[in-house]
Amino acid sequence: MLLGALSDTDAELVAVARGESSRMLSQAGLVLHTPEGSIEVIPPERFVTVDSEAGPLPAGLRGSCAAALVCGKANSTPILAQIVEELLSEDGVAASLQNGMGHAEILANRLGKERVLGGTTTHGAWRGEDGTHWVGRGNIRLGRLDGADAEGAAAALMTKLHEANLGPEWSADIQRTIWVKILLNVAINPVCAIAGVRNGALLEVSELWEQAHSAMLEAAMVAEASGADLSELDLEGTLRKVAGATAQNRCSMLQDVMAGRQTEIDELCGAVVSLGESLGVATPRNEMLHALVRGIHISSSLE
Numbered sequence: 001m002l003l004g005a006l007s008d009t010d011a012e013l014v015a016v017a018r019g020e021s022s023r024m025l026s027q028a029g030l031v032l033h034t035p036e037g038s039i040e041v042i043p044p045e046r047f048v049t050v051d052s053e054a055g056p057l058p059a060g061l062r063g064s065c066a067a068a069l070v071c072g073k074a075n076s077t078p079i080l081a082q083i084v085e086e087l088l089s090e091d092g093v094a095a096s097l098q099n100g101m102g103h104a105e106i107l108a109n110r111l112g113k114e115r116v117l118g119g120t121t122t123h124g125a126w127r128g129e130d131g132t133h134w135v136g137r138g139n140i141r142l143g144r145l146d147g148a149d150a151e152g153a154a155a156a157l158m159t160k161l162h163e164a165n166l167g168p169e170w171s172a173d174i175q176r177t178i179w180v181k182i183l184l185n186v187a188i189n190p191v192c193a194i195a196g197v198r199n200g201a202l203l204e205v206s207e208l209w210e211q212a213h214s215a216m217l218e219a220a221m222v223a224e225a226s227g228a229d230l231s232e233l234d235l236e237g238t239l240r241k242v243a244g245a246t247a248q249n250r251c252s253m254l255q256d257v258m259a260g261r262q263t264e265i266d267e268l269c270g271a272v273v274s275l276g277e278s279l280g281v282a283t284p285r286n287e288m289l290h291a292l293v294r295g296i297h298i299s300s301s302l303e
Helices: 002-006 019-028 074-087 103-111 153-163 174-195 206-225 235-245 252-259 269-279 284-302
Strands: 013-017 030-033 039-042 047-051 065-070 088-096 116-121 124-128 131-136 140-144 168-170
Touching: 002 013, 002 030, 002 039, 002 131, 013 019, 013 074, 019 047, 065 074, 065 153, 074 088, 074 103, 088 103, 088 153, 103 116, 116 174, 140 153, 140 174, 153 168, 174 206, 174 235, 174 252, 174 269, 174 284, 206 235, 206 269, 206 284, 252 284, 269 284
Parallel strands: 013 047, 030 131, 065 088, 088 116, 140 168
Antiparallel strands: 030 039, 116 140, 124 131
């Protein structure tokens, strides 16, 4: 989705994918179903495709990028951090738009804190056999881990995201922003994945709502114990608003379960449970959801 939107700008683009996805991008380009119902085909000549599993980067790409948007699954972050380090110019920046905790920190360990942006996105998208479906426009929020302003490569990235109509916003407290996204993820993703329902079912089935809301409240206690200020956030109202706005969406965790892929439950509920233990905050609902989704993993591997 980001690749398709940025292709409407004059940015020179490098797409990092793996396996079949890389082959399709390099041979057929990207088929993008937009929220407005149109279908756009971005030809493979519009961007350079790199297979993350194909070995060293071509020499001509090393140090060629001013910015990198990291959107891969949690378990791919270490290898993506290595690729980003090779791709970025000396003053380039990398932004993590991934679900869960710790991704920006992994990038920072490799690149240095000053070259990393934390981020979240509320754009909705899923990938099918007939292309990428951009099902809902939202925004992208970015911010430096130390709370500094957008300057240099970060400011240039914000400009390109604006030109691509991706709704970029700069956050002076990106850790709080990331926590808000985590609260929504631990509420929506595991419950919908276990029940096999779209997001809107949370508002229709009281038992599902109770599970989701309770998981969110637990995660909020962990967030506040870790230093995040959530005092002005209407937790229940925010969850209702997001579930309603994305009512027809299948969340990413449900898509992973349906496809037999590993989910990001360890980086969501699992991370909340782990951090809660270290801070002395009990998280029984997140622990239960974590165990149930892990059980789905185990069952799938035995089939």
